[in-house]
Amino acid sequence: MRNITTKKTKSYQLVNRKVPYLFILPWIIGFLVFTLGPLILSLIMSFYNWPITSEPTFVGIDNYKTMFTADPQFYKSIIITLKFAAIFVPLNLAIALILALLITQPLKGMKFFRTIFYLPAVVSGVAISIIWGWIFNSEYGILNYLLSFLGIEGPRWLVDPKWALLTIVIASAWGVGIMMLIFYTNIKGIPAELYEAAAIDGAGPFRQFFSITIPSITPTILFNVITSVIGALQQLTLVLLLTGGGPLKSTYFYGLYVYNNAFKHHQLGYASANAWFMFIVILVLTMLIFKTSSTWVFYENEVKKEGKKGRRKNENIKRI
Amino acid sequence: MKISKGYKIIMYSLLGLFSLYFVLPFVWVILSALKTETEVFSYPPKIFPEVLQWKNFVDAWSSQPFGVYLKNSVIVTVMTTIGQLLSCSLIAYGFARFDFKFKNTLFVLMLATMMIPWDVTMIPLYMEFKMFGWINTLKPLIVPSFFGSAYYIFLLRQFLMGIPKDLESAARIDGANEFQIFYKIFIPIMKAPLILIAVLNMLSVWNDYLGPLIYLQDQSKYTLALGLAAFKGVHDLQILPIMSITLVMIVPPVVIFLFAQKYIVEGISGSVK
Numbered sequence: 001m002r003n004i005t006t007k008k009t010k011s012y013q014l015v016n017r018k019v020p021y022l023f024i025l026p027w028i029i030g031f032l033v034f035t036l037g038p039l040i041l042s043l044i045m046s047f048y049n050w051p052i053t054s055e056p057t058f059v060g061i062d063n064y065k066t067m068f069t070a071d072p073q074f075y076k077s078i079i080i081t082l083k084f085a086a087i088f089v090p091l092n093l094a095i096a097l098i099l100a101l102l103i104t105q106p107l108k109g110m111k112f113f114r115t116i117f118y119l120p121a122v123v124s125g126v127a128i129s130i131i132w133g134w135i136f137n138s139e140y141g142i143l144n145y146l147l148s149f150l151g152i153e154g155p156r157w158l159v160d161p162k163w164a165l166l167t168i169v170i171a172s173a174w175g176v177g178i179m180m181l182i183f184y185t186n187i188k189g190i191p192a193e194l195y196e197a198a199a200i201d202g203a204g205p206f207r208q209f210f211s212i213t214i215p216s217i218t219p220t221i222l223f224n225v226i227t228s229v230i231g232a233l234q235q236l237t238l239v240l241l242l243t244g245g246g247p248l249k250s251t252y253f254y255g256l257y258v259y260n261n262a263f264k265h266h267q268l269g270y271a272s273a274n275a276w277f278m279f280i281v282i283l284v285l286t287m288l289i290f291k292t293s294s295t296w297v298f299y300e301n302e303v304k305k306e307g308k309k310g311r312r313k314n315e316n317i318k319r320i
Numbered sequence: 321m322k323i324s325k326g327y328k329i330i331m332y333s334l335l336g337l338f339s340l341y342f343v344l345p346f347v348w349v350i351l352s353a354l355k356t357e358t359e360v361f362s363y364p365p366k367i368f369p370e371v372l373q374w375k376n377f378v379d380a381w382s383s384q385p386f387g388v389y390l391k392n393s394v395i396v397t398v399m400t401t402i403g404q405l406l407s408c409s410l411i412a413y414g415f416a417r418f419d420f421k422f423k424n425t426l427f428v429l430m431l432a433t434m435m436i437p438w439d440v441t442m443i444p445l446y447m448e449f450k451m452f453g454w455i456n457t458l459k460p461l462i463v464p465s466f467f468g469s470a471y472y473i474f475l476l477r478q479f480l481m482g483i484p485k486d487l488e489s490a491a492r493i494d495g496a497n498e499f500q501i502f503y504k505i506f507i508p509i510m511k512a513p514l515i516l517i518a519v520l521n522m523l524s525v526w527n528d529y530l531g532p533l534i535y536l537q538d539q540s541k542y543t544l545a546l547g548l549a550a551f552k553g554v555h556d557l558q559i560l561p562i563m564s565i566t567l568v569m570i571v572p573p574v575v576i577f578l579f580a581q582k583y584i585v586e587g588i589s590g591s592v593k
Contacts, residue, residue: 020420021414023502024414030464033448035433038440039440105331107328113339120345123573124528124529126527127527131566145364145365181584185588237530275442278437286435
């Protein structure tokens with residue numbers, strides 16, 4: 001034992017102190033040039049009136065003032081984005097979880113279904129927008145044709161302000177495979193003994209699902225909630241290509257609002273203020289979810305610790 | 321455990337039902353791409369084309385400089401993959417196999433950068449690349465990949481943390497220098513996660529729309545994603561070429577995914593714990 005430790009220290013002494021920094025040097029340079037630099041510049045710009053063609057002028061907090069008090073589109077875009085998130089996040093999470101539960105069933109052909117469900121996740125946003133745009137097409141679209149068999153007269157999806165947001169939800173949820181895969185590997189990792197023990201205790205499939213599966217995957221649920229909320233806030237490609245924000249600005253998402261302020265209206269300073277607002281919202285949201293997580297997220301290592309103390313079950317149930 | 325027949329039927333019907341949502345759109349695009357103009361614009365829709373119009377692909381391909389777009393897409397995809405593999409393996413190795421001052425601070429900082437929304441850095445980055453004279457070239461899409469990407473570094477570092485330290489100790493005592501240890505011993509070990517990173521990068525770069533949209537102006541510089549979107553923007557009603565090019569665009573990622581599926585599934589299980 002001692003032999004190994006001395007060997008290790010010796011081996012470490014052989015490393016030149018500068019060498020580790022050489023390995024991570026590319027990241028340090030990239031961080032300064034492509035992340036930290038732009039981040040600081042963006043913050044500075046948010047205090048300037050910065051048109052693309054003429055000289056920038058310092059305006060203090062005017063951009064933020066305008067945003068909060070004199071720009072109705074700012075609030076409208078926030079509401080649209082929140083509406084989207086409120087439908088998309090739970091729906092996406094539920095579909096991902098249902099699909100993951102389906103493909104972890106001990107049945108034949110599950111690998112095949114796993115592949116199928118994941119496939120749209122590798123397709124470009126451009127292709128997704130074209131595919132769904134054609135399906136939702138109000139003149140030649142196959143969807144409304146299929147709906148007519150059920151006696152439903154389909155709406156003019158992308159042209160009707162009432163329905164356009166939903167089309168974006170449906171097209172976005174097509175990429176649910178990534179989240180499904182995360183749940184899938186997580187569920188697969190739950191020890192079989194837990195289920196066996198529960199079955200011996202007489203717990204049925206529903207009881208097993210709520211007392212074993214759900215508590216075991218709460219960290220993953222947390223992770224997926226955070227990433228999909230952040231994803232919803234930044235949604236841009238599909239909106240840009242599928243509806244362009246219309247009809248009647250009914251899908252004028254916050255991401256599109258920032259993008260247009262910058263590259264269409266050329267108000268770089270104002271758009272930077274918009275972007276920083278989004279950044280702060282994302283920071284606060286992430287922290288909030290993490291803070292509240294201790295009340296509902298159950299970490300695996302806690303099971304192990306508590307298991308050693310011999311009170312695994314009671315604690316588990318209390319936590320749920 | 322015995323599974324009842326009724327249970328099986330319910331499960332397979334659910335699986336089948338969901339499959340419709342994931343598969344039918346693809347099928348519909350394939351069918352649409354192979355129709356004639358009259359067939360594609362008929363309502364009620366004709367489900368199957370009478371004669372498969374393979375020449376739609378040829379017509380579509382020659383209607384725009386799609387060959388040039390394809391070439392640009394391939395250049396960007398290949399170059400960024402090389403860049404990410406080189407940089408991420410070095411950086412992850414540095415974080416995983418050495419002890420140095422500020423290591424943990426720097427690592428946490430790196431993870432935190434993943435939270436920065438694209439919207440915040442897009443404007444200053446545009447200005448920065450403009451200052452470099454890189455606008456309307458492929459450089460803004462390629463060069464940053466040579467400085468690593470937080471998520472890929474994180475994946476690789478997790479993998480490297482799991483390898484016993486004795487490995488390089490022996491080599492050090494034998495007098496090998498750190499870079500020799502890195503590329504002679506560790507690069508071969510990292511094969512699986514490096515393939516994963518290559519695949520993830522190829523998929524995201526091939527599919528990227530916003531980057532090319534902001535940095536590229538001339539058609540001769542367009543990537544396939546941008547070229548297709550631009551074509552659709554102008555010729556909204558030319559459904560046949562739009563559908564054919566969409567299919568062409570989808571095929572490479574799907575093929576890559578089918579071959580590399582194993583790595584993606586395993587990679588995700590390794591990283592999320």
